[in-house]
Amino acid sequence: MPHNHDKLLDHVKKEMPTDEILQDLGDLFKVFGDTTRIKIMFALYEEEMCVCAISELLGMTQSAISHQLKTLKQADLVASRREGKTIYYHLSDEHVKSIIAQGYEHLTE
């Protein structure tokens, strides 16, 4: 007969966040899980930048960058402000920096 772990499961279940939160967490990290978006966040880590500067920096089309900025904005990781024709993007809070920094440490330890 297979071995039993009811007691263990009871304990772990109590400590697990709701499915909704776990789903949201996965969705959040999914946004970090793309090299282009990581590059954008690292660039904005330094300074606010307009879309065409980012696309020039990464050597990618303006459209591709715009699509990714939309994804980042929906996840509340970046925010923007308009100045004439230009729209400047910047990181929206310190968590972005912390998360990236922790990932970086994990890699380079």
Added chain:
Amino acid sequence: MPHNHDKLLDHVKKEMPTDEILQDLGDLFKVFGDTTRIKIMFALYEEEMCVCAISELLGMTQSAISHQLKTLKQADLVASRREGKTIYYHLSDEHVKSIIAQGYEHLTE
């Protein structure tokens, strides 16, 4: 004529990590970007667990869990030890906890 941002790009380029590191960072966060893997990490956050306990906890097949554990192990996020027929998994370092905690804070702030 399009507007110029050579000075800005020069500065940002200097501060950007290498493409290899940026790629590795994206790959690392990709591993966090899946609800099943997030659930596994949260479970192991509490206690070390065997494969069948995890699959029972999440209501998923043993095969699915094994595949995901392999992904987590390759990213050095979990480690395992054998005890007879059973293999116990646990989180491999504190960065996992920090990264999840930061993500959690970003969501619930």
Added chain:
DNA sequence: TGAACATATGAACAACCATTCATATATTAA
């Protein structure tokens, strides 16, 4: 108003990935 610039967006396509299914490996006990 019209032209030029800056950005956003919808559709389509190719590449990637999580799960399933079937099966293989490993360990223990009889």
Added chain:
DNA sequence: TTAATATATGAATGGTTGTTCATATGTTCA
């Protein structure tokens, strides 16, 4: 050695997603 349990793995598939292309929206200046 055989049966039972625990885990791993390869192939296949359905769903997801990043980029491209074409085009739309928004802003400024002449």
